[in-house]
Amino acid sequence: MELGVTLRKLKEKFGDWLFDVGQAFGDDFFVAHKDKVVEISRFLRDDPDLRYNFLIDITAVDYPQRRPRFEVVYHFFSLPFKQRVRMKVPVEENHAEVPTLISLWEGANWFEREVWDMFGIRFSGHPDLRRILLYESFEGHPLRKDYPVNKRQPLVGPKIS
Amino acid sequence: MRNELMDNVETSTPVSTNRMRLSIGPSHPATHGTVKIDVELDGETMVDAQVEIGYLHRAFEKSCEQGNYMHPIPYTDRLNYVSPLICNFGYAQAVEKLLAIEITERCKYIRVIMSELSRVTDHLTCIGASAMELGAFTVFLYLMKAREYIYELIEDVTGARLTVSYVRIGGVKADFPWEFEKKTRLALRKTREVLDEVDRLLTKNRIFYDRMRGVGVCTPEIAIQYGITGPFLRSCGVNYDVRKVTPYLVYDCLDFEVPLGIQGDNYDRYLCRLREMEQSMRIVEQAFDRMPKGEINVDFEGRPMSAAEMRDLSKFGATEGLLRRSVNAEPTLAGSERVFSGLVNIPERKVMLPPKEETYSNIEGLMNHFKMVMTGHGLRPPKGETYTAVEGANGELGFFVVSDGTDRPYRVRCRPPCFPTMAALPHFLIGYSMADLIPTFGSVNMIGGELDR
Amino acid sequence: MNTPAGGFFTSRLDKMIGWARKYSIFQYPFVTACCGMEYMATACSHYDIDRFGAGLPRFSPRQADVLFVVGTISHKLAPALKMIYDQMCEPKWVVAFGVCTCTGGFYDNYATVMGIDTIIPVDVYIPGCPPRPETVLDGLMKLQKKIQNQPQMT
């Protein structure tokens, strides 16, 4: 399969830190080691041939059967070259922590807070890692697969479960 | 003269001011939706702002994992409830990408037309609401009147005004009804009249201009730092519209412009939205011109039976003459009959529900339907994940769908367009006076449903 | 007013107050979600809720008679709703607008309140997702009937 310029460049530069590089359903993706998240993102943003200037989204997926359990998913978009790329970062459950991207994109702030809220993945170096969609007294992280869909934790009113 | 006086006052008696904290929301008339903004005031000026969201968190993403691939469609209606059709199509497009299917040409045009109508309603609501908050109640009433015209069109096609659930994976629920094109053109003409009136009422209105111009200025750098998209980004002059940059459906065959602003303030955002509506209406008209026409006429002479009649007959064993007789679907399902369905939806039986008359009249259709909707059966995209972006009314609306090869989506993530904008909101508030919060917040067009999901 | 004649008098007065009250509903729209769009449509010229004397929204709970709870209430928002209800002066009524507020609707999950009647008392339930403006007007008329028929001077 012919790799696009983004993936080729990444492979050249960060070959040892990438677990997988490829194309699926028309999307470019690569799986990276979590220690290199910031460097890779900076490279994507600043390299004159890539210029991924938009951090479109940060989210995560929970695979309870897999080791490592979580996968943090980043989507980048390059307006000058009209390209999209997806970065996936596997994260262990008992050490669920990824470096934050706030130093590169301020928009990462809220996205990372949401991932923390929903999945319980920490972002090291994040200045304000609080819950964003739920309330502080909420226990657990609802988008994990082991959180029951209707386990309620009401603040007022009857405590039904 | 006046300034001198003021200067004197300031120098002679320095006024000591205490900073004041003020919470706006979660239920406040100007926060249409529920959001809380904690501002710190120094006199009239905002010196700090904290935005708290999540009051409308309804677990969209968790709910989507509970059923099959058709299950999230009603939930997507309620993401951006001002332009639900775009969310519908965005989700369907993501799943179609997973399934690697191509929808029919006519269906693409239908989706384009419906998205653009939806975009018009969204911008109408946004401008109307933010004008009302500045005191222009007339404008609000006018725009709601125009929105009602379009709601009626949408209702004609989908059967609902707001929560439409119009899309199906691989097609749409039903084709356009009789004479829809004519009605649409009429409604667009009336909408244009209203917009013209509003333009004359607002655009050169001194009060409106002064409240909007130079307020809530956003620079391209900040916008890109935060990942802001949509009219908000375009108002600061960055030309990014998903419809142009990575065209989907048939946007690349249609001729439209992307209005850009210069200063990135509230006034530019207002103008961008106003111009965008005009472009959307142009797209609708062009799409009608170019749409592949099919023979859409139901022959009433053949007198097909009603489904209920047929069912009753077959209950009493009179199945003899029933074979291969065509039936009328229920009136509530109008537009989903075979003739319509064949033109619009893909013939792939593993993806689409069969036309209703087949479900009601023959065993193959019934089984097909049954297989599609039963738990454990139904649509099974191959293992994998995709991200698809469409241009929502507020910006890039993305759906990231992960399939594990079963009939349930493993994960559905919606990339909400107004989330980054809300994250950046303090930048547009700090340094302005308290009263400027209202127009700035209005121009963000926060939609609770998609912000908190 | 406990004289025998007073009975007649108070019942007439009751009726009159009821009549006055039912046509001067000051509502507090607690708008959170999609139903708000239909609420707006109802309030605007096309459907014109003003015909029923309920055209004036008050955005302070202390000035309002009827609390319109429009849209999904999440657990995060529930304390705010309760506080607003508590701040309203008697007599007060609550309208649950949309199926989310009636029963939780199809959001049966960890984030949402299953019907606001688990938190505050409700007088009129308007079902629909969202209810059509006609349904809203019907619900409003039911509320007016209820206001008219209840004892006013308790």
Ligand code: SF4
């Ligand atoms: S009842 Fe339906 S339309 Fe109303 S808030 Fe709930 S989901 Fe939205």
